[in-house]
Amino acid sequence: MKRALPITALIAVLAIAGGMVLSATPSAKEGPDVNVIQSVSGSDGAGAPRAQGAAPIIETWRLTAESPGNYRHPAVAEDSKGNRLAIFRSTGGTSYDFVYCPKGGTWSTPTSINGGVQPALVRSLYAWLRVDSTDRFHAYWEYANAAVYASFKDGVWTTPFKVSYVGSYDQTSGIDLRSNDEVVTVDCEVIGYSKDVWIHVKGKDESTFRSPFNLTRDPGEGSTQPSIAIDSKNRSWVVWKSDLHIPNVEENLVIYLAWFYPDNRDGDDDWFLVSPNPGWSFLPQVAVNNEDKVMTLFACSTYGQYLSRMYNPNTKQMGSLTLLNIGLTMNPWHTFFSRLAAHGKDFYAAVMTPGRILKLMKFDETKSEWTEYCQVSDLPVEMFHLFSGYDRMLIAYSTWDEPTSVYLTAVEVEPLLPKQYALTVQSGSGGTTNPAPGTYNYDRDSNVIITAFPDTAFRLKNWTGDASGTANPLTVTMDKDRTVKANFEYVLQPAVGVTAQKKLERSFFRGYYMNVVTWQENPLNVAQKVTIVEQRLYRKTRAADNSQWALLASLGPSTMTYTDMNVGKDSDYVYSVGLVDDKGNVSGYY
Numbered sequence: 001m002k003r004a005l006p007i008t009a010l011i012a013v014l015a016i017a018g019g020m021v022l023s024a025t026p027s028a029k030e031g032p033d034v035n036v037i038q039s040v041s042g043s044d045g046a047g048a049p050r051a052q053g054a055a056p057i058i059e060t061w062r063l064t065a066e067s068p069g070n071y072r073h074p075a076v077a078e079d080s081k082g083n084r085l086a087i088f089r090s091t092g093g094t095s096y097d098f099v100y101c102p103k104g105g106t107w108s109t110p111t112s113i114n115g116g117v118q119p120a121l122v123r124s125l126y127a128w129l130r131v132d133s134t135d136r137f138h139a140y141w142e143y144a145n146a147a148v149y150a151s152f153k154d155g156v157w158t159t160p161f162k163v164s165y166v167g168s169y170d171q172t173s174g175i176d177l178r179s180n181d182e183v184v185t186v187d188c189e190v191i192g193y194s195k196d197v198w199i200h201v202k203g204k205d206e207s208t209f210r211s212p213f214n215l216t217r218d219p220g221e222g223s224t225q226p227s228i229a230i231d232s233k234n235r236s237w238v239v240w241k242s243d244l245h246i247p248n249v250e251e252n253l254v255i256y257l258a259w260f261y262p263d264n265r266d267g268d269d270d271w272f273l274v275s276p277n278p279g280w281s282f283l284p285q286v287a288v289n290n291e292d293k294v295m296t297l298f299a300c301s302t303y304g305q306y307l308s309r310m311y312n313p314n315t316k317q318m319g320s321l322t323l324l325n326i327g328l329t330m331n332p333w334h335t336f337f338s339r340l341a342a343h344g345k346d347f348y349a350a351v352m353t354p355g356r357i358l359k360l361m362k363f364d365e366t367k368s369e370w371t372e373y374c375q376v377s378d379l380p381v382e383m384f385h386l387f388s389g390y391d392r393m394l395i396a397y398s399t400w401d402e403p404t405s406v407y408l409t410a411v412e413v414e415p416l417l418p419k420q421y422a423l424t425v426q427s428g429s430g431g432t433t434n435p436a437p438g439t440y441n442y443d444r445d446s447n448v449i450i451t452a453f454p455d456t457a458f459r460l461k462n463w464t465g466d467a468s469g470t471a472n473p474l475t476v477t478m479d480k481d482r483t484v485k486a487n488f489e490y491v492l493q494p495a496v497g498v499t500a501q502k503k504l505e506r507s508f509f510r511g512y513y514m515n516v517v518t519w520q521e522n523p524l525n526v527a528q529k530v531t532i533v534e535q536r537l538y539r540k541t542r543a544a545d546n547s548q549w550a551l552l553a554s555l556g557p558s559t560m561t562y563t564d565m566n567v568g569k570d571s572d573y574v575y576s577v578g579l580v581d582d583k584g585n586v587s588g589y590y
Contacts, residue, residue, distance in 0.1 A: 056374050056412045062405060063099050063396070064088070064110055069403020071097070071110070072382065076396035076408055077129035077137055078389040085137050085152060086396050087113065087127055088406045094121045096141050096160075098152070113139070118160035119148050125171055127385065132181040132204075140175040140185060147173050147187060149202075149209070163200055163209055167191035172283070174228040176236075178262065180204060186215070186238055188224040195222035197240050199264060213264045218242065223256075229288040229342075231313075235267070236260045239286040239296050244277065252278045255298050257286065257311065272318060274309045276302060285340035287347060290417075295347045295363065297324075299336035304328050306338055306351050308363070308370065324361055324370045329354040339386035341393065344416050348373065348386065348393055356380035356400050360393060360411055376409050391415040421478045423448055426465070430458035430488030442478045450474045452486040457524045461489040490528050492587040495519040495535065495577035502567070515564040519577045532557040534580040538589050539564065542572045549576065549589065 063086055064071040074088035082103030090097045090110070095118055097110040112118075122144030130138045136153040139160075146169045150160035163185065170188040177183060181204040189198045189212070197216045200209040215238060216223040222243040229237045239257045246252050255275035259267040274296050275281040284298040294311045306324040311317070328336055329352075339350040347363040349370065358376040363369075376384075376395050382404065384397035392410040399405050420441040427437045431454040442448050451473040452460045460472050466482040467474055476482055497520040505512055517537065525532070535555040541547040552575075553562060567573065576589035 058374060058376070058409055058411055060377070060407055060409045061107060063107060063408055064091075064406045066405060067403065069405060071406045072398040072404050073124050073127055073141070074383070074396035074398055074406045074408075075127035075129040075139070075141070075385040075387075076394045077131050077387050078392070078394060079131045079135040079137070080390075081135060082390065083135070084389075084394070084408075085129060086406070086408060087129065087139055087141065088396070088398065089121065089124050089127075089141075093123070096121070096124075096127070096139075096148075098157075100155070113150060113152075114157040114160055118150070119143065119146070119162045125383070126173065128173075128175045129385075129387065130175055130177050130183075132177050133179075134181065136181075138175065138177065138183055140173065142171065142173060145169045147185070149183070149185070161208070163187070164212075165189045166198065166212055166214075170195060170224055172225040172227075174226055174238075176228050176230045178230055178234045179232070180234075183209075184228060184230060184236060185209070186226040186228045186236075186240075187212075188226060188240075194218060195224050195243075197223045197226040197238060199228075199236065199238075199260070215258075215260060215264065215266075216240070216242075221245070225283055227284055227286045229286045229294070231288045231292045231294075232290070233292070234262045236262070237286050237288055237294050239274070239284040239298075241282060241284060241298075246278055249278045251280060253280050253282065254278075255281045255284045255296065257294070257296055259294075259313070269316065272311060274298075274311075274318070274321075275307065276300060276321070281307075282336045283338065285338055285349075287340045287342040289342040289345045289347060291345050293345075295340060295342070297338055297340045297349055299328055299338065301328060301336070306349070308349070310347075310363075310365070310368075319368060322363075322368055322370060324349065324351060326351045326359060326361070327354045329356070337383065339384060341386045341388045343388040343393065343413055346413075348388070348413075350376065350384055350386040350395055352381055352384070356382075358384060358395065358397055360386075360395065374411055376411070377407065379407070388416075417444060419444060422481045423476065423478060424481075424483040425450060426483065426485035427452075428461075428485065428487045430490060431455050431460070431486060433486050444478060446478050448476045448478060450476060450484060450486070452488070454488050457491050457493050457528075458488045459491050461487045463487070490530075492530060492579055492581055492585045493522040493524045494579060494587045494589045496522045498575050498577055500564070500573065500575050512565075513567050513569050513571075515567050515573060515575075517562045517564060517575045519560055519575075521560075522579075525579070531582040532579050533582050535559060536578040536580070536589070537562055538576045538578060539573050542574045 068091050070091045072089045076086040078084045084101045087098045096113050099108050101107045124143050127141040138151050146162045148160045151158045167189040173187040175185045183202040185200045196214050198212040200212045202209045223240050226240040237259045244252050244254045254277050256271050257274050258271040279302040282299045287295050297308045300307045306326050308322045310319040349361040358381045360373045361370045362373040380400035381397045382400045387394045395409045424439045427433050434451045465485045467484045500515040500517045537553045538549040539552045540549045578589035579587045
């Protein structure tokens with residue numbers, strides 16, 4: 001159940017935002033020059049390298065024909081392979097269309113999603129696209145009194161359907177994905193005089209959403225305009241606008257931030273009031289970076305500004321309110337519109353100036369300020385969507401001037417660090433490894449242990465590739481894609497079947513004893529086609545524990561017998577034949 005904040009606590013929350021600088025008449029900052037490239041159809045979006053400190057390379061595609069126009073309200077996404085999908089309201093205004101561009105290919109022409117089998121639109125405002133771990137695109141778009149869901153993969157759309165609600169639908173919604181590819185949406189639903197934020201969940205293999213759950217439960221207040229982002233722990237971070245009543249204040253519209261467990265329980269801490277109070281704030285956005293830091297962005301008409309605020313769950317510290325230095329156009333209301341995305345540890349915001357010029361902003365956490373990254377388009381813009389690709393921020397937008405068209409601009413950013421890297425394990429002849437030779441994916445910066453297992457008569461010679469030395473087992477740190485090879489070498493083996501037979505020999509004057517020693521070639525040496533150049537015969541006393549081997553004779557490579565003369569009648573010797581090959585390798589003996 002929501003824990004409401006008393007007025008004194010609300011004032012205290014504002015005091016936490018120390019260092020906040022707000023101006024009633026802010027001036028927009030001038031950004032860097034922009035290198036605009038109007039790409040031909042078929043470009044895969046790869047820009048030429050840029051010099052250090054140069055403006056980001058921009059490529060722009062017109063996704064719709066100039067005639068008949070009236071395409072609006074787009075969303076765009078890119079999968080892990082670099083394939084791109086964009087959706088937007090059709091020219092007739094009653095359905096959603098899509099275009100698709102495989103990596104390195106060309107953009108398709110606008111086509112109705114699922115052949116037009118979808119709930120008919122009356123009007124629309126917002127559309128979303130997300131991509132799961134299997135590269136399936138999840139689409140969510142609004143129409144007059146509901147939102148529609150469908151997914152797309154391998155050129156095929158599922159049948160779009162209207163998400164069911166407990167009450168009536170109110171405009172604005174959001175969508176994100178959990179690590180298990182569950183789809184999570186948030187919407188505003190109205191029951192009687194109460195507006196609340198509801199959450200809907202659809203499992204990876206489920207065809208429809210489960211029963212919705214009321215997150216806010218706000219009797220007497222109105223919670224609306226929700227946005228959602230899910231962190232690495234699968235916590236849902238939800239931000240929304242609320243009508244918070246204050247005595248003697250006619251209108252007070254504030255922004256709340258809260259987090260919820262996957263089972264929809266709210267977190268251990270109170271909900272956070274992130275906007276000025278009293279104030280008049282609208283259309284909040286939320287994003288979570290790869291450090292699980294949470295950024296909120298909203299329009300504050302009280303100050304005629306876009307404002308942001310960052311919360312760090314790791315330290316439980318709420319940052320100060322930060323200006324974007326982009327003014328607001330007060331009419332019509334949806335020019336308060338903005339979009340927020342995390343790219344690795346960075347945050348980017350797409351915002352529109354009072355002159356409807358679209359800017360891409362980047363947050364500098366060390367300075368706690370936003371700077372203009374680039375100007376996205378010279379065209380006046382109506383609606384837009386922001387998506388973080390691998391090394392591009394993708395901004396899809398519809399123009400303001402009639403007839404409206406949809407464009408896509410790709411802005412170069414630092415490539416994302418992948419969540420996993422590939423480890424290729426190789427093995428030379430003479431042994432194997434654990435894990436077995438092959439290619440495996442491991443989490444970034446994890447430590448992987450590789451053990452070499454030599455075959456009989458082999459030993460680990462060394463590791464090569466992205467490793468060296470002879471350590472076994474070997475620890476590999478996955479800070480990039482790595483290839484490691486275990487190299488083995490044959491160990492020269494001694495002769496086998498060494499036996500000694502004692503014989504008594506008599507001469508004319510006396511008798512004496514000798515041992516006739518025989519042996520055989522080692523079949524392992526034969527299999528390896530080893531060339532033997534010397535054989536060394538060793539002897540030691542069998543019974544003595546501390547007896548040492550003594551070299552008895554050095555023999556040629558073809559000799560397989562030797563007579564050890566003048567041994568005692570009761571002596572008991574054991575023999576071993578060590579070998580030397582043509583490469584100077586010397587075998588052991590036993």
